[in-house]
Amino acid sequence: MSISVSEALRPARKPALIGVVAVVGIFVGVWINDTYFSDRTPVQPIEFSHRVHASDNEIPCQYCHIYASRSPSAGVPSVAKCMGCHTAVADARERPEVLKLAGYWDRQEPIPWVKVHDVPDFVHFTHKRHVLAGVQCQECHGPVQDMDRITRIAPMTMPWCVDCHTEREVENGRDCWTCHK
Amino acid sequence: MSKISRRDLLQYIGAGGVGTGAGYLFAEAIKRPVEFLIPPVVPPEDYSPGVATWYNTVCNQCSAGCGISVRTREGRAKKIEGNPAHPVNQGRLCARGQAGLNALYNPDRIRAPLKRVGERGDGAFETISWDEALTQVAGRLGRLKIEDRADRVQLLTGGIRGHLGELFEQFITLLGSDRYAQYDFTYPANLRLANRLSFGIEHLPYYDIANCDFLLSFGADYLGTWLSPVHFSLGYGQLRQGREQRGRCIQIEPRMSLSGANADEWIAAVPGSEGVLALGIARILVADGTYTGSDRDAWQRALEPYSGDRVAAATGVALERVQQLAAEFGSSKASLAIGGGAAAAGTNAVASLVAVNALNHLAGNLGQPGGIIFNSAPVFGSATRHAGLTQMTELAASMQDGAIEVLLLHDTNPIYAMPDAAGFADAMAAVPTIVAMSSFMDETTAMADLILPTDTYLEAWGDDAPEPGVGLPVASISQPVVARVYDTRSVGDIVLSLARRIGFELPVALPWANTKEFIKDAWKKLYTELDPQADAADFEEFWLAALQAGVWGRVEATGGPGDAPAPSTIPDIDAAAATFAGDTAEFPFILHPYLSATLFDGRGANLPWLQELPDQMTSVVYGSWIELNPATAGELGIRDGDLIEVESPAGSIRAPAYLFPAIEPGVVAMPFGQGHTAYGRYAQNRGVNPVQLVALQSDQQSGELAWAGTRVKLRNTGERARVVRNDGISRTLGRQILHPEENHA
Numbered sequence: 001m002s003i004s005v006s007e008a009l010r011p012a013r014k015p016a017l018i019g020v021v022a023v024v025g026i027f028v029g030v031w032i033n034d035t036y037f038s039d040r041t042p043v044q045p046i047e048f049s050h051r052v053h054a055s056d057n058e059i060p061c062q063y064c065h066i067y068a069s070r071s072p073s074a075g076v077p078s079v080a081k082c083m084g085c086h087t088a089v090a091d092a093r094e095r096p097e098v099l100k101l102a103g104y105w106d107r108q109e110p111i112p113w114v115k116v117h118d119v120p121d122f123v124h125f126t127h128k129r130h131v132l133a134g135v136q137c138q139e140c141h142g143p144v145q146d147m148d149r150i151t152r153i154a155p156m157t158m159p160w161c162v163d164c165h166t167e168r169e170v171e172n173g174r175d176c177w178t179c180h181k
Numbered sequence: 182m183s184k185i186s187r188r189d190l191l192q193y194i195g196a197g198g199v200g201t202g203a204g205y206l207f208a209e210a211i212k213r214p215v216e217f218l219i220p221p222v223v224p225p226e227d228y229s230p231g232v233a234t235w236y237n238t239v240c241n242q243c244s245a246g247c248g249i250s251v252r253t254r255e256g257r258a259k260k261i262e263g264n265p266a267h268p269v270n271q272g273r274l275c276a277r278g279q280a281g282l283n284a285l286y287n288p289d290r291i292r293a294p295l296k297r298v299g300e301r302g303d304g305a306f307e308t309i310s311w312d313e314a315l316t317q318v319a320g321r322l323g324r325l326k327i328e329d330r331a332d333r334v335q336l337l338t339g340g341i342r343g344h345l346g347e348l349f350e351q352f353i354t355l356l357g358s359d360r361y362a363q364y365d366f367t368y369p370a371n372l373r374l375a376n377r378l379s380f381g382i383e384h385l386p387y388y389d390i391a392n393c394d395f396l397l398s399f400g401a402d403y404l405g406t407w408l409s410p411v412h413f414s415l416g417y418g419q420l421r422q423g424r425e426q427r428g429r430c431i432q433i434e435p436r437m438s439l440s441g442a443n444a445d446e447w448i449a450a451v452p453g454s455e456g457v458l459a460l461g462i463a464r465i466l467v468a469d470g471t472y473t474g475s476d477r478d479a480w481q482r483a484l485e486p487y488s489g490d491r492v493a494a495a496t497g498v499a500l501e502r503v504q505q506l507a508a509e510f511g512s513s514k515a516s517l518a519i520g521g522g523a524a525a526a527g528t529n530a531v532a533s534l535v536a537v538n539a540l541n542h543l544a545g546n547l548g549q550p551g552g553i554i555f556n557s558a559p560v561f562g563s564a565t566r567h568a569g570l571t572q573m574t575e576l577a578a579s580m581q582d583g584a585i586e587v588l589l590l591h592d593t594n595p596i597y598a599m600p601d602a603a604g605f606a607d608a609m610a611a612v613p614t615i616v617a618m619s620s621f622m623d624e625t626t627a628m629a630d631l632i633l634p635t636d637t638y639l640e641a642w643g644d645d646a647p648e649p650g651v652g653l654p655v656a657s658i659s660q661p662v663v664a665r666v667y668d669t670r671s672v673g674d675i676v677l678s679l680a681r682r683i684g685f686e687l688p689v690a691l692p693w694a695n696t697k698e699f700i701k702d703a704w705k706k707l708y709t710e711l712d713p714q715a716d717a718a719d720f721e722e723f724w725l726a727a728l729q730a731g732v733w734g735r736v737e738a739t740g741g742p743g744d745a746p747a748p749s750t751i752p753d754i755d756a757a758a759a760t761f762a763g764d765t766a767e768f769p770f771i772l773h774p775y776l777s778a779t780l781f782d783g784r785g786a787n788l789p790w791l792q793e794l795p796d797q798m799t800s801v802v803y804g805s806w807i808e809l810n811p812a813t814a815g816e817l818g819i820r821d822g823d824l825i826e827v828e829s830p831a832g833s834i835r836a837p838a839y840l841f842p843a844i845e846p847g848v849v850a851m852p853f854g855q856g857h858t859a860y861g862r863y864a865q866n867r868g869v870n871p872v873q874l875v876a877l878q879s880d881q882q883s884g885e886l887a888w889a890g891t892r893v894k895l896r897n898t899g900e901r902a903r904v905v906r907n908d909g910i911s912r913t914l915g916r917q918i919l920h921p922e923e924n925h926a
């Protein structure tokens with residue numbers, strides 16, 4: 001009089017397997033999205049290369065992001081600023097991406113860059129404080145000088161912020177009010 | 182291991198596929214929405230993105246003239262605060278001042294010049310260019326000037342102070358007309374006249390609430406709406422908590438206002454009897470020897486009729502209370518009596534205010550700390566063209582007679598703020614050309630043929646010398662805090678460009694390219710006039726400093742607390758009884774309208790922040806309501822929220838009942854401010870306008886509209902209406918949260 005457990009479970013085995021396959025599928029789906037379709041590296045209206053500017057031509061970050069040390073936002077250069085150099089840099093003028101830039105200038109339109117680094121509105125992040133404290137741009141933004149298309153390497157989440165604040169022993173760095181006011 | 186059948190395999194693949202798809206979509210769904218970083222095409226010169234810039238300027242939401250600091254970012258105004266350096270409000274601000282942003286960014290602003298295309302009043306307009314609009318107006322005015330008929334041009338503005346008023350004055354005079362009037366519903370004309378009669382000084386003195394020990398207010402809601410509410414609120418705080426000896430406040434009014442609620446005692450005297458009460462107190466002060474002046478006998482004779490019994494009978498205040506008030510008023514070191522609100526808006530308003538002034542004189546507080554301190558006249562531009570009911574009715578008559586060819590309007594809304602019976606709206610129909618210089622399509626602007634949209638006060642240049650002043654010469658420059666939002670112009674610019682286009686001597690006399698230059702020039706003159714030692718070469722520096730500080734004042738100035746002039750009022754002492762329109766039997770209740778601390782006289786009704794701000798006493802938002810005593814309501818079988826028809830000899834309106842315990846049973850109260858038929862989406866068709874109930878009566882001496890002099894009757898329509906309010910219910914429901922004996926179930 002023995003009862004086979006596996007025999008008893010047999011009718012349930014197939015739905016269970018199907019469920020497992022589906023769950024694995026979900027993870028695969030998330031991975032595919034994250035790997036091949038992530039928003040960490042959005043396509044920009046102009047194929048602007050930080051590598052060319054910051055590495056090859058050694059332009060300092062704050063030459064273009066002029067507000068970083070005096071404002072919450074680092075600031076994206078105005079179209080006029082871009083054109084300031086690109087009218088002078090002769091050999092670059094015929095490149096297709098620079099022609100796009102010139103197009104924006106001719107139409108007097110701003111360039112709609114896609115935001116890569118963002119924190120929610122309830123976070124009062126300020127570049128000024130971080131820059132003045134000597135935090136290097138790369139610590140949050142990654143090796144920008146090596147990137148052609150800009151990509152986000154840090155999660156920009158609260159634990160990530162707090163970890164750094166803790167590690168550096170920032171004064172009031174773990175106080176809610178420091179960022180949420 | 183059993184073999185997997187083909188059918189099973191397909192099922193597994195299907196499950197995997199669906200799972201992967203779901204996973205992909207899930208990951209997609211939790212992504213943050215794409216945001217853009219839009220750089221400017223050309224970098225801004227005057228700000229850094231993300232960094233706030235503060236500009237100091239002047240509040241224009243009422244005539245107190247508080248100084249404000251406006252926080253701007255990326256060229257947009259974000260928040261208004263009080264300017265800490267300004268002596269009127271010392272960094273504080275009232276709700277109306279805060280809501281200035283709603284005026285600037287109001288979606289119902291007039292955005293371009295408009296020309297009427299349909300019938301007058303249909304609201305059909307077409308957009309035209311500024312050039313065309315100005316050419317038309319200038320052409321019309323110029324032709325009248327050539328034909329020597331420019332005296333048929335009437336300019337009607339709101340209560341404009343500062344040099345802008347002088348610009349209007351010069352413009353209209355140069356044009357060849359003398360017709361300039363200012364209609365401002367809240368202008369304290371009765372108080373000014375009373376002060377002239379009592380003291381010979383018309384400009385408003387400084388009421389030193391901060392330092393008085395005993396404040397007796399006859400209807401003046403000094404914490405909400407009276408003259409300079411922010412400044413007086415500061416004074417009140419000082420009186421209560423800022424010093425060793427806490428001062429006492431008594432409020433005399435038939436319906437409890439915010440100031441009444443904050444007083445030590447609230448006394449509901451019979452409406453219109455405030456002057457009698459003041460003289461009753463005055464008689465005791467003279468009789469008991471508190472007053473020791475040489476003309477004591479004359480005072481005694483003049484006050485003879487105000488014996489205790491008569492006063493008690495006329496005011497409904499018990500004899501002992503009157504005696505106590507007199508004793509306290511006489512014995513306090515610094516006592517101060519003020520009058521305002523409905524007490525200053527009856528048919529005997531001026532007489533009542535003169536009586537209140539007499540009280541101050543008899544207590545010996547004129548020119549004393551904690552009393553009435555006489556300001557030197559405002560540095561410039563005190564309004565002198567105020568038109569009361571008498572002048573406005575005359576104007577309406579001239580318009581009817583065809584004596585007015587062109588009516589130029591700016592920032593005034595008589596169609597809303599005057600009873601229909603005054604006939605202003607009808608008279609406008611008889612005027613061939615109406616031009617409105619306005620930011621909003623209010624009831625009066627909507628009747629115009631041509632509308633020239635103006636900047637709001639946050640976009641324009643101007644200046645102001647606050648009145649009542651603060652005991653020393655003070656003035657402020659008003660500067661734009663943001664670039665204009667729409668295709669508007671400042672009213673000063675409009676007047677100047679009209680002058681250029683009209684020609685003749687106008688461009689010579691008014692040579693300034695814009696309002697800024699005009700104001701700057703005026704200040705340059707002042708700079709050397711007021712301070713003979715000043716070097717004109719330093720003016721630029723002075724100008725920038727004054728702009729930056731938002732206020733200019735001479736702290737060391739003499740002549741502030743001037744000598745108290747001897748009142749010349751003994752023969753004028755006569756608290757004539759107030760008369761009320763409407764038969765007592767037919768209209769049993771006295772209507773007590775009051776200025777709303779939020780919507781004010783209705784000018785704030787288009788600002789959504791003010792609409793959604795609960796009234797301080799009733800907590801009602803948005804609509805209109807009529808306050809009546811629960812006892813009155815009980816007699817009439819009226820429940821809270823019943824729709825009541827309120828009828829006066831002048832008109833009738835409907836509003837829901839609000840049972841309010843702090844009101845005299847024979848009085849019903851309604852706030853001004855709602856009931857607009859135009860004025861944008863937030864104001865239009867919301868609530869009712871109690872001005873429509875006000876009968877056409879004026880003060881016997883000043884000719885001002887006696888808006889507190891009307892009787893009404895009530896009829897329960899049987900319908901229910903919703904009063905949106907925040908106060909829940911007024912009963913404790915047996916929760917034992919009050920003192921046991923007072924535990925109303």
Ligand code: SF4
Pocket residue numbers: 240241242243244245246247270274275276277278279409410411
């Ligand atoms: S009291 Fe008048 S001037 Fe002062 S902030 Fe309020 S509305 Fe503005």
